Structures are given as C-alpha cells and as structure tokens.
Amino acid sequence: MSKIRILSKENIQSVFTLSMALEAVEQAYREKDSCQGEVWPMVFHEFDPGHADLDIKSGNLNSEGVFGLKLVSWFGDNPSRGLPALHGTSLLFDLATGEPKAMLNAGPITDYRTGAAGALGVKYLARKDAKHLLMAGCGALAPYLIAAVLLVRPDLEHIQLVNPHHPAHAEQRLGDITQKVQSLLAPCGAALSVPISASENVEQSVRESDIILTATPSCAPMIDAAWVRPGTHFSCVGSDMAGKQEISSDIFVGAQVFGDDIAQCLSVGECEKPYQEGKLKQLCGEIGGVISGRLTGRRSDGEITIFDSTGIALQDLSSAVTILKAAEQSGIGILADV
Amino acid sequence: MSKIRILSKENIQSVFTLSMALEAVEQAYREKDSCQGEVWPMVFHEFDPGHADLDIKSGNLNSEGVFGLKLVSWFGDNPSRGLPALHGTSLLFDLATGEPKAMLNAGPITDYRTGAAGALGVKYLARKDAKHLLMAGCGALAPYLIAAVLLVRPDLEHIQLVNPHHPAHAEQRLGDITQKVQSLLAPCGAALSVPISASENVEQSVRESDIILTATPSCAPMIDAAWVRPGTHFSCVGSDMAGKQEISSDIFVGAQVFGDDIAQCLSVGECEKPYQEGKLKQLCGEIGGVISGRLTGRRSDGEITIFDSTGIALQDLSSAVTILKAAEQSGIGILADV
Numbered sequence: 001m002s003k004i005r006i007l008s009k010e011n012i013q014s015v016f017t018l019s020m021a022l023e024a025v026e027q028a029y030r031e032k033d034s035c036q037g038e039v040w041p042m043v044f045h046e047f048d049p050g051h052a053d054l055d056i057k058s059g060n061l062n063s064e065g066v067f068g069l070k071l072v073s074w075f076g077d078n079p080s081r082g083l084p085a086l087h088g089t090s091l092l093f094d095l096a097t098g099e100p101k102a103m104l105n106a107g108p109i110t111d112y113r114t115g116a117a118g119a120l121g122v123k124y125l126a127r128k129d130a131k132h133l134l135m136a137g138c139g140a141l142a143p144y145l146i147a148a149v150l151l152v153r154p155d156l157e158h159i160q161l162v163n164p165h166h167p168a169h170a171e172q173r174l175g176d177i178t179q180k181v182q183s184l185l186a187p188c189g190a191a192l193s194v195p196i197s198a199s200e201n202v203e204q205s206v207r208e209s210d211i212i213l214t215a216t217p218s219c220a221p222m223i224d225a226a227w228v229r230p231g232t233h234f235s236c237v238g239s240d241m242a243g244k245q246e247i248s249s250d251i252f253v254g255a256q257v258f259g260d261d262i263a264q265c266l267s268v269g270e271c272e273k274p275y276q277e278g279k280l281k282q283l284c285g286e287i288g289g290v291i292s293g294r295l296t297g298r299r300s301d302g303e304i305t306i307f308d309s310t311g312i313a314l315q316d317l318s319s320a321v322t323i324l325k326a327a328e329q330s331g332i333g334i335l336a337d338v
Numbered sequence: 339m340s341k342i343r344i345l346s347k348e349n350i351q352s353v354f355t356l357s358m359a360l361e362a363v364e365q366a367y368r369e370k371d372s373c374q375g376e377v378w379p380m381v382f383h384e385f386d387p388g389h390a391d392l393d394i395k396s397g398n399l400n401s402e403g404v405f406g407l408k409l410v411s412w413f414g415d416n417p418s419r420g421l422p423a424l425h426g427t428s429l430l431f432d433l434a435t436g437e438p439k440a441m442l443n444a445g446p447i448t449d450y451r452t453g454a455a456g457a458l459g460v461k462y463l464a465r466k467d468a469k470h471l472l473m474a475g476c477g478a479l480a481p482y483l484i485a486a487v488l489l490v491r492p493d494l495e496h497i498q499l500v501n502p503h504h505p506a507h508a509e510q511r512l513g514d515i516t517q518k519v520q521s522l523l524a525p526c527g528a529a530l531s532v533p534i535s536a537s538e539n540v541e542q543s544v545r546e547s548d549i550i551l552t553a554t555p556s557c558a559p560m561i562d563a564a565w566v567r568p569g570t571h572f573s574c575v576g577s578d579m580a581g582k583q584e585i586s587s588d589i590f591v592g593a594q595v596f597g598d599d600i601a602q603c604l605s606v607g608e609c610e611k612p613y614q615e616g617k618l619k620q621l622c623g624e625i626g627g628v629i630s631g632r633l634t635g636r637r638s639d640g641e642i643t644i645f646d647s648t649g650i651a652l653q654d655l656s657s658a659v660t661i662l663k664a665a666e667q668s669g670i671g672i673l674a675d676v
Contacts, residue, residue, distance in 0.1 A: 002425075006344060006441075008675040038383075043396055045378050047405075047433070054436070056407060058381055058394060067385075069394060071407065071429065073436030087340075087436040089676070091409065091427060095385070098392065098411030098425040103342075103441055105676045334674045337346040338427070338443045 002099050006334040007327055009105040015326035016319070018148050019188040021112035024322045026120055026291060028061065028314035029260065033288030036062040037314040039261055044241070051076045053241075059313035060095055061321070068092040070106045070316040086110070092320050100338055102324045106316065109323070113315040114237055115144025115184075117260065118213050121235035121307025123152040124290045125258065125297045130210035130233065131157040136202070136222065136246070137215040137238065138163045138173040143180035145213045145237070146196070150181070151188055153211075159196040160205050164222035170198035203227050214238050214246040214270075225250035230302040236270040237309045247306075249274035255304040256297065258287045261312050269310040283308075340437045343662065345671040347443040353664035354657070356486050357526040359450035362660045364458055364629060366399065366652035367598065371626030374400040375652040377599055382579070389414045391579075397651035398433055399659070406430040408444045408654040424448070430658050438676055440662045444654065447661070451653040452575055453482025453522075455598065456551050459573035459645025461490040462628045463596065463635045468548035468571065469495040474540070474560065474584070475553035475576060476501045476511040481518035483551045483575070484534070488519070489526060491549075497534040498543050502560035508536035541565050552576050552584040552608075563588035568640040574608040575647045585644075587612035593642040594635065596625045599650050607648040621646075 031037035043056040058069035072088040079085055088106030093099065122130075133149060133156050135142050146159060161177060163169040174196065182192045199205045206212065206227040216222065216238045225248045238246045252274040259265030262283050266275050274280035287307060289295035298305050327333050369375035381394040396407035410426040417423055426444030431437065460468075471487060471494050473480050484497060499515060501507040512534065520530045537543045544550065544565040552574045554560065563586045576584045590612035597603030600621050604613050612618035625645060627633035636643050665671050 004344075004441075006342075006672075006674045006676070010675070040381050040383050040394075041379070043378050043381060043394070045376075045396075045398075047398070052436075054405075056378075056381070056394065056396060058383075060383075060385070067392075069407075069409065071431075073431065075434075075436045078435055081435070083435055083437070087431070087438065089429060089431075089438050091429070093409075093411065093425070093427075096413075097416055097419070097421055098390070098413045099421070100425065100427050103344075103676075334344075334672065336344045336672045336674065337348070338344070338441075 002338050003335050004100045004338045005102045005324065005327060006336055007102060007104045007323065009108055011327060011333045012105060012108045012323055014332065015330060016108065016112055016323050017187045018112060018115060018151055018184050020322050021116040021319055022119060022148060022151060024318040025113050025116040025315045028318035029120065029288035030291050031061060031063055032314055033286060033292045033294065039312050039314060057313040057316065059317060061314055061317045062095065064318065064321045065095045066092050066317055066321055067095050068317050068320060070313065072106060072110065090316055090320050092324060102320065104320050104323060109316055109319050111141060111144050113319045114141055114311065115148040117309040117315060118145045118235040118237050119148030119152050121287065121309060122149050122211055122233060124287060125305040125307055126211045126233035127231050127301055132209045133159045134205050134209035134212045135159065135161050136164055136212060138169050138177065139215060141215040141237065143177045143184060145215060147181045147184035149213065150185060150194065151190060156194050159194055161196060161198045162202050162205050164202045165216065167200035170200065174198040216246055218246045219244055221245055221248040223247040228304065232304055234306045235309060236306065239270040240310050241268050242272060245273045246270060249277050249279040251304060252280040252306065255306050256299065257283045257306045257308065258285055258290060259283050259308040260287055260310055262286060264310045264312065265308045270308040340676050341673050342438045342676045343440045343665060343671045343673055345440060345442045345661065345665055347446055349665060349671045350443060350446045350661055352670065353668060354446065354450055354661050355525045356450060356453060356489055356522050358660050359454040359657055360457060360486060360489060362656040363451050363454040363653045366656035367458065367626035368629050369399060369401055370652055371624060371630045371632065377650050377652060395651040395654065397655060399652055399655045400433065402656065402659045403433045404430050404655055404659055405433050406655050406658060408651065410444060410448065428654055428658050430662060440658065442658050442661060447654055447657050449479060449482050451657045452479055452649065453486040455647040455653060456483045456573040456575045457486030457490045459625065459647060460487050460549055460571060462625060463643040463645055464549045464571035465569050465639055470547045471497045472543050472547035472550045473497065473499050474502055474550060476507050476515065477553060479553040479575065481515045481522060483553060485519045485522035488523060488532065489528060494532050497532055499534060499536045500540050500543050502540050503554065505538035508538065512536040554584055556584045557582055559583050559586040561585040566642065570642055572644045573647060574644065577608040578648050579606050580610060583611045584608060587615050587617040589642060590618040590644065593644050594637065595621045595644045595646065596623055596628060596635065597621050597646040598625055598648055600624060602648045602650065603646045608646040
C-alpha cells in the first residue's frame with residue numbers, strides 16, 4: 001500500500017519561502033529549456049463565463065523524477081459568502097512508477113511561484129542599474145511580486161504601488177502590502193529597507209519607473225506606450241486566459257519579448273492581443289533559454305524588455321517537490337494510506 | 339480552512355459494491371444524455387510508448403453538485419518490481435464553491451465502474467432471452483464484468499471464459515475469477531448459481547454465445563465476424579486508446595452501435611478502426627439515450643448490438659460521490675485539513 005503526504009496551507013507556509021520558490025521556478029524554466037520538463041495540454045473550463053472557471057495544468061519534471069497536476073478554480077461569488085475565490089490542489093507522483101507521493105494545497109504554491117516568476121523576469125531582463133519599481137495591481141499577488149523582486153534586486157531605491165482600475169485602492173492597501181512584504185522577506189534573511197508608496201497617477205508612476213510588474217485581471221490595456229521610458233522592463237503576470245490584456249500592444253513594437261511557454265503566451269498570455277494585432281511578430285524565446293545562457297536577453301540599456309508569465313505546470317511541480325522535501329525533513333503534514 | 343476526506347483502497351472496498359456502481363454509472367450516463375454532466379478534454383501522455391502512459395479525465399456532474407478528475411497511470415514494468423502497473427487517484431470538488439471534498443484511490447473505482455459499464459450495455463442492449471455469456475479476457479476486470487452482468491441478468495445459464503492471446507490462461511485463471519465473482523456478488527445479496535467454465539477455443543465459444551464481453555489490451559481483432567451468431571450483444575471495454583481493437587470491423591456492418599461518448603469512441607474506442615475503414619458509418623447514439631428512453635436500443639432479436647465503453651469522467655465522479663456519501667455515513671477515511 002502506498003502512503004501519500006497531505007500538506008495543508010499552514011504546513012506549506014511553515015516550510016516554504018520566496019528564496020526557495022525562486023530557486024524552484026528558475027530550475028523549472030531551465031528544465032523546460034533543456035526539454036527535461038514537459039508541459040501537457042491544459043484543461044480549461046468555464047462553469048459560468050466571467051463568474052466561475054478552472055484550469056488543470058500538468059506535466060513532468062525529469063530531474064526531480066516527478067509528474068503531477070494542479071487544479072485551480074475561481075468562483076467569483078465566493079468572497080460574498082465568506083470563502084476564498086480561488087481554490088487549488090496539487091498532486092505529485094513518482095515518474096518511475098506512477099505512485100502518488102503528495103497532495104498539496106496549491107493556493108500558497110501559486111502565490112509564491114507567481115511572485116518568483118515575475119522576479120525572474122526582472123533578474124534576467126531588467127537593466128542592472130534599475131532603481132524604480134512600479135507594482136500595478138494591489139491584489140493578493142502584489143506583496144509576493146515585490147518581495148521576490150527585492151530578493152533578486154536588493155539595490156532598488158523606491159517602490160510605488162498603483163491600482164489602475166481603482167486608483168484610491170493603492171493607498172488603502174499600502175499598509176497591508178508593506179507588512180506582507182516584510183513577513184515574506186524575513187524567512188529569507190532579508191528586510192525591507194526601501195520605501196514603498198502609493199500613487200493614484202498611473203501615467204506619472206509609469207514615467208518614473210525602470211521596472212513595471214503587472215498583476216491585474218485587466219481585459220483592456222492600462223499602460224500606454226507613450227508613458228514608458230526607454231530601457232523599462234515589464235513582467236506581466238495577470239494575463240492567463242484569452243481576452244486579458246494589461247499593457248498596450250504598442251509597447252511590444254520593437255521590444256525584446258520572452259515568455260514562459262511560447263504557445264501559451266500567444267494563446268492566453270499578455271502576448272495574445274499584440275500578436276493578433278500584428279504588433280508582435282514573434283517572441284525572442286522562452287525565459288529558460290535566457291537563464292541557461294542559450295539566448296541573449298536584454299541587448300542594450302535603451303530597449304524595452306517584456307516577460308510574459310502565463311504560469312506553467314513545471315513551476316508548480318518544482319515548487320511542490322521543494323516543499324515536499326522540506327516537509328519530509330521536518331516530518332510535517334499527514335501521511336495517509338492510499 | 340477546508341477539510342478533505344482521504345479514502346484508501348481498503349476504505350473504498352469496505353463501502354462500495356457493484357450494485358452501487360451500477361446505479362452510479364447508470365446515473366452518470368443518464369446525466370450525460372440530459373447535458374447535466376459534462377466531460378472535459380482528456381489529457382493523454384505517453385512517457386514511453388507501449389511501456390508507460392497516463393490519462394487525466396475530468397468533468398462536472400450537476401445533479402450531485404460536484405466536479406472532479408481522475409488521473410490513471412500505467413507503468414508496464416511495475417509488476418516485475420512487485421508494484422501494480424496501474425495507479426489511480428481521484429479528486430472531488432464542490433461545484434458551487436470549488437472547495438476540495440475528497441481524494442480517493444481510483445484503482446478500485448475503475449474496476450467497479452468499468453464492470454458496471456459493460457453490464458449496463460448488456461442490461462439495455464442484449465436480448466431478453468440471452469443465456470450464454472462469454473468473457474474474452476482473463477485480467478483483473480473479468481470478475482467485475484461477470485459479476486455485474488449477473489446482477490442485471492440473473493437468469494443467465496452459462497458463463498465461459500477465454501483468453502484469446504494466451505488460450506491456456508483461461509483455465510489457470512478460472513478458480514481465482516470464480517472466487518472473485520462470488521466475493522463481489524455477496525455484498526450485493528446475490529450468489530453465483532451459474533457454472534463458469536474455461537475454454538481454449540475462442541471460435542467455438544463465440545459461436546455458442548448470446549452476450550460477449552471483451553476486456554483485453556488487444557491491438558488486432560480477436561473475434562471474427564463469421565463466428566458471431568445473429569442477435570449477439572457485445573460490450574467492449576478494452577479499447578481506450580488509439581490503435582486498440584478487440585473485435586473484427588466486419589461485425590460493425592449492420593450492427594446497432596452505441597457508445598458512452600461518441601467523440602471518444604470514434605477517436606480511441608472500439609469504434610475507431612471500423613469507422614476509419616468505413617465499416618461503421620456512425621453510432622446510433624450514446625447509451626445514456628437508451629437508458630433515458632430517448633433512443634431505441636435493440637430493435638429485433640436477430641440484430642447484433644455493440645456497446646463501446648471507453649470510460650468517461652462522469653462514471654468516476656458519480657461513483658466517487660456514492661463512495662464519499664457512504665464513507666461519511668460510516669465515518670471512515672482520514673479527514674485532513676487543507
């Protein structure tokens with residue numbers, strides 16, 4: 001009889017850190033580049049378009065000897081019933097035998113690995129002398145993105161928060177987000193030494209930024225190409241289904257664009273619209289190629305770089321393996337017969 | 339925090355019966371026919387063609403307010419390492435909120451629901467006066483199919499066992515299969531009162547049969563059209579991936595053919611080859627339509643009927659819900675925080 005380890009949200013939060021997520025996601029991207037990791041076709045289902053949907057992402061990660069899946073559902077009416085809108089569950093299996101190894105609450109995994117993804121775009125594509133970070137979007141992911149970027153770029157000088165759809169919201173969320181950034185940095189042995197401020201003026205904030213992170217559910221561009229200064233880097237993590245768009249398609253003209261999975265970026269990512277409109281001819285490649293050194297990322301200080309992070313199964317798998325190893329060492333979670 | 343119920347193989351075997359599986363699968367087929375149940379795109383991945391593969395089947399079942407998935411992997415080399423070749427895991431979620439409800443070992447579910455599927459083909463398509471049942475294939479599924487058919491057709495007079503690929507195997511397996519049939523019937527309040535015998539002569543056995551069940555991994559027809567007598571019913575459950583075939587395409591000419599999911603039958607089921615060869619123009623419909631009374635199944639005592647069971651997510655979901663309810667009542671399994 002097999003034993004499977006069940007790891008709750010609290011279990012995962014007690015062993016997983018953003019530093020571990022950065023390493024896990026970097027490994028996932030590298031393995032995708034070397035074809036050691038494979039992404040299988042995604043299942044996407046809308047229960048009620050615009051109100052409830054889900055996706056199932058799956059794949060295999062050869063270096064760690066695992067395959068697995070993550071099912072994430074979004075029920076927009078849940079918060080009005082006192083429930084989280086998102087629920088996620090991951091399953092991990094042994095790649096040599098098919099035996100189940102672990103079931104994990106994928107909620108925290110998604111937060112950490114998405115923050116790490118955006119930060120890896122910054123690490124490999126942003127100018128070395130970047131000082132000003134703009135976080136567009138004040139939802140649950142914002143602190144994960146900010147903290148992860150601070151871990152890869154500790155010499156930033158200023159962080160600004162905007163909420164393009166509800167400008168006043170940035171100021172309201174500033175305290176909570178700052179506190180969460182601190183609590184995410186602490187277990188990584190880092191501290192927040194950079195001021196974070198909120199702004200209601202998206203245009204002005206964009207004009208002052210070197211690095212822009214976007215994490216909104218936007219379906220229409222909220223950042224205009226005319227506002228963007230030369231050399232800016234974008235990590236866009238909000239677009240993960242057809243029809244979403246966060247930044248103007250004009251920004252893609254002449255930009256160096258990388259994605260996590262080219263096919264997925266063109267079908268459901270930030271690249272979808274610019275590609276359809278002919279403003280993006282093709283991506284330069286996948287970020288894994290830049291990480292492995294096979295592809296050149298940024299070529300000059302003056303060009304715009306864009307990382308389109310749509311989210312791939314390998315990030316989740318790699319993170320889940322890291323968590324499972326830590327949980328096994330600490331003996332946490334429930335070991336159940338299956 | 340959500341609680342999820344973890345149900346092991348032993349847990350499931352202690353509460354689930356073939357009678358419950360027959361009811362659950364019949365309901366699943368009926369819901370598919372009334373569009374209350376939906377099957378989402380299947381993920382199929384071959385790790386090593388012919389040696390290791392897996393599929394992920396998922397969908398929603400509205401009447402029970404659930405959605406879910408089942409991942410089943412097959413690693414052909416496992417038995418030589420003392421491990422089962424098949425591993426299966428099911429997840430069940432609340433259709434109103436997305437909250438996880440249960441994780442189940444899908445191994446026993448697959449056995450029970452596949453046995454029930456084959457038997458429902460018999461229940462709705464075989465002649466009322468059928469007396470002779472032939473089981474082609476002596477693997478793990480054989481006793482589930484035989485026992486389930488006995489539950490829907492208790493007036494059968496004789497059961498014969500053949501193994502077309504290893505003729506002598508039928509005799510060797512006879513004792514074990516008979517014993518397993520008895521142990522599957524007992525919890526349903528039934529007993530084995532029909533003789534089961536083994537034969538090495540497939541042709542002669544086919545010539546004597548009214549109902550033929552096929553459950554083999556065959557990739558070439560093992561039953562010839564010339565052997566089949568008028569009025570015979572086939573329930574074919576072995577073909578579940580492209581390239582498999584158990585019975586001659588000629589048997590489909592003029593037959594009344596039903597499937598569990600038309601698209602899946604034509605792409606990976608027993609219907610695939612006859613359809614490609616032009617010997618099957620189209621299916622008469624899905625078995626759910628016959629169960630609901632919307633479609634006519636058998637029209638005369640003389641015609642051949644075929645049920646192509648490829649296996650759909652709704653069978654697993656409906657079975658999992660039945661098991662979960664029974665487990666909740668009995669208080670079995672592990673309740674884990676997620």
